[in-house]
Amino acid sequence: xxxxxxxxxAAIIQNIRSIRIAKQYSQDYxxxxxxxxxxxxxxxxxxxxxxxxxxxxxxxNVLEVEISELLHPEKPVRIAPxxxxxxxxxxxx
Numbered sequence: 800x801x802x803x804x805x806x807x808x809a810a811i812i813q814n815i816r817s818i819r820i821a822k823q824y825s826q827d828y829x830x831x832x833x834x835x836x837x838x839x840x841x842x843x844x845x846x847x848x849x850x851x852x853x854x855x856x857x858x859x860n861v862l863e864v865e866i867s868e869l870l871h872p873e874k875p876v877r878i879a880p881x882x883x884x885x886x887x888x889x890x891x892x
Contacts, residue, residue: 811869811870812850818862829858833857833858835854
């Protein structure tokens with residue numbers, strides 16, 4: 800059975816957070832790179848606001864991942880070249 804839009808969006812948002820944490824990037828750092836406030840970024844990560852496509856594409860560059868890594872959270876999270884770690888609960892701090 801396909802996931803609903805809300806479940807899929809929540810999984811993508813959680814994946815973005817997982818990748819950010821795995822790379823040890825702060826919300827402040829990512830927000831500054833995106834040209835937004837930390838508060839605005841936090842609301843995106845919490846799912847309070849939608850992520851515009853342009854910002855999503857910029858996020859791919861900031862997090863140094865492929866768009867497919869953000870959009871397919873069931874796949875492994877790449878945290879460094881040639882090193883792949885599966886998502887685990889420890890990444891969801």
